[in-house]
């Protein structure tokens with residue numbers, strides 16, 4: 001099958017029926033951009049409700065640029081990877097100041113914006129502006145590696161360049177946006193990671209991976225680094241109907257509020273000493289149980305403890321918050337269990 005036939009077969013298959021996703025009803029560059037950022041690392045089904053809520057709250061680039069950051073992060077809560085929301089806002093501010101509030105119809109200019117890489121620039125350019133640019137994400141990479149039976153390890157600059165070039169030659173000049181969506185649809189519903197539906201696939205007759213019986217083993221991924229396990233003690237410090245939260249300075253979850261924590265440590269005296277070093281005198285009350293959160297490279301194993309403070313003493317980068325304030329603040333999913341426990345305790349009036 002030549003290049004043109006591949007493209008036509010994929011487009012015909014897409015035209016015969018595909019998932020009805022809200023961002024497929026628009027060519028508005030702002031909406032396409034928001035959907036593409038949300039879809040990074042999050043499933044389409046999950047994104048739908050966030051997408052609609054987010055756009056009714058921030059219907060324009062300008063409203064996103066002007067949003068108070070805490071409120072913006074709160075509306076991102078649940079999607080994770082908060083750096084995406086921060087980059088979105090930085091990019092929105094640049095779009096307002098440099099492009100009058102309209103996304104630029106140019107791949108290079110799009111790619112120069114925070115949080116927009118090759119894939120997202122290609123997706124916005126092709127879908128919103130009809131520019132024949134390729135959009136290669138993990139889904140598209142998988143389809144092409146299988147179709148061409150690429151057995152080299154993906155992720156190296158040379159293989160990435162080769163796949164990008166291959167994807168580019170497949171883009172039709174007349175319907176680049178539909179083709180971008182069709183390739184994503186192929187990756188998400190037909191050429192799926194674990195069990196590709198080759199017998200139903202519109203390009204199976206010329207798919208080398210299928211014909212050679214190696215489709216399922218492709219693409220060859222680089223070996224994953226082992227996840228590091230970190231044990232942490234999470235401290236719920238209560239005082240006068242408030243709980244202490246602190247803003248994290250570390251790279252992971254940087255800038256977000258969490259509960260004070262420390263590496264390891266289950267000894268009550270050590271936990272109280274940790275709080276004393278922050279300027280808060282506490283008495284140990286109880287162990288509240290365990291929670292686990294898996295990041296990409298790190299697993300947090302968290303023991304949650306309840307401490308009662310003498311007074312709501314000021315803490316650097318800290319806030320003593322009521323139950324209502326805690327509910328309204330954006331906290332990372334990693335501390336969801338601790339937050340639920342804190343809310344329950346505050347409700348009982350401790």
Ligand code: SF4
Pocket residue numbers: 143146147190191192196197198199201202203204205207208209210215
């Ligand atoms: S034939 Fe199978 S492996 Fe090849 S593109 Fe189609 S679904 Fe993917």
